[in-house]
Amino acid sequence: MQKLTSPEYTAFSCKAAMFESELCWFDDACILDMDHFVKRLSSIKEKGVRPDLIGSIITHYASKWLPELSDDDAQKMTANVDESPESVTTSWMKKRFFVETLVGTLPPEKDSIPCNFLLRLLRVANMVRVEPAYRAELEKRVSYQLDHASLRELMIPSFSHTCTTLLDVELVLRLARRFMNLDEAVRSGAALIKVTKLVDCYLAEAAIDSNLTLSEFFALASVPPGHARAMDDGLYRAIDTYLKAHPGVSKQDRNRLCKLIDSRKLSPEASLHAAQNERLPVRAVVQVLFSEQNKLNKQILDFSGSFSGMLSPNMGLDAPARCLSKREINTQQMEVKRLKEDVLRLQSHCMALEGQIEKLMEKKKGFLIWKKFGIPTLRGNKNEEIEREANVGIGLKTPLQMRTRLVKAKNPNKWRKSLS
Structure with missing residues (x-):
């Protein structure tokens, strides 16, 4: 095998040797020396090393110094067992200084550090109460690549005494809004769909908390645009979980939540569950049934069209599609109008029945009160x-x-x- 002796290969070999010599200091003996790490990292940056390599150095060093930043659960457990005895205040002050210093050494390239590592770093930063400028920098970096985040790392607990929920919903709301405000050149369509699914899954987990207010749930559910959801099954699951955990939600608020769901984007399984769900208002159930009826009519029309095409003697010569005549279009429009009128009639009938039921319940309550006091x-x-x-x-x-x-x-x- 012939050995390469080109000038480019020689320069690359020299650069790799220098890089290996710069990393020789990276051992457990000097891992705790923060000043030494910052100096050596600055010298490595001056050599022109790629930002992703610098990011891997930072993540490895941070995981060694602070095992809470590692993605290995076993390493976190062993670190908690072998932790040196010291006061909680001293430990928190060290962590706060480490996080603030580490944020200052991050490369300017926003995608040089993995998103899940930034979320773990943000969790520790919120726990030890670092300066707002460092938290804002971490949130900015996380929101830039939020489509690479996992649900597990996004479920950051709330460390503020003013927040009543277990999870930091306000933090996720800020991250989602900042991601939605990015330029379309940076935020692609696939990334938007991933973030929307992530938000729906997060809502389904956060909705279990009985302290989650309706305004917080509605604000986070309204962040993704409507076209970002190909299916609304995840949003329906989150709303159903919230209504189950909050049985005292009023009828108006239930209608307001159900307006977020597009019944045309529900799968057959979700539509069947919604049609039998007693927690949903009657109007939402009627809309689901109407959407399923329209889907069924469309399938019947498609099937009849394909069947008539199969029976055609000139099947190979016919065009794959034909324009409907004006009479057929008018017939379909009249049928759709008739279906809409039927749905409106059913809605008014259901509302009238609800009013009669409420009146009967009020009369029943009054009868029980009179009977309780024994008025003859x-x-x-x-x-x-x-x-x-x-x-x-x-x-x-x-x-x-x-x-x-x-x-x-x-x-x-x-x-x-x-x-x-």
Whole structure:
């Protein structure tokens, strides 16, 4: 095998040897010397090393110094066991100084550090209360590549005493909004779809918390645009979980949440679940049923069109599609209009039934209250109404029928003997 002796190969070999000599200091003996690390890292940057290699050096060093930044759970557990005994305040001050120094050494290229590592670093930064400028820098970097984040690393707990939820929902809301405000050249369509799915999965996990307010849930669910969701199954799951964990949500708020769902984007399984879901308002269930009916009609039309094409004698010569005539278009429009009218009629009927049920429930509550206090006039009024109805019914009968009825009431045994 012939050895390469070109000038480019020689320069590359010399650069690699220099890089290996620069990394010879990277051992466990000097891992705790932060100043030494910053100086050596600056010298490596001056050599023209690629930003991704510098990022790997930083992540490796940070995981060695602070095992909480590692993605290995076993390493985190062993670090907690072998931790030297010292006060909590001293430990937090060291972590705070380390995080602030580490953020200052990050390369200017935003994609040089993995997103999950930045999320773990942001979690520690929020825990030890670093300066707002460093937190803002980390949030900016995370939001730039939020489509590479995992749900596990995104579930950062809330370390603020003013927040009532277990998870830091406000942090995720800021990250999602900043990602949506990026330029379209940076934020591609695939990245937008990934972030939308991530937000829906995060909502489904955060909705279990009973302290999550409706405004927080609605704000985070409204961040992704409507076209970013190819299917609304994830959003429906999050809303159903929230309604299950918050049974006291009013009817108006339920309608407001269900307006976020596009019933046309639900899968058949989700539509079947929504049609049988008692937590959803009646209007949302009717919309789901109407969407399924439209899908079924469309499938029937497609099937009939394909079937008629198969029966055509000139199947190979016919065009793959034809324009509908004006009469057919008018017929379809009239059918759609009729379906809409049927749906509106059903909605009004359902609303009327709901109003009657609410009135009956109020009357039932009032009857129980009167009965609880033992007011005797309630039974008297009921008997008077029954007697009044009976008198009205008797007034409609003829005198002969009234006489026969009175005779039957006085001598019932006599009528039995005569019938026998």
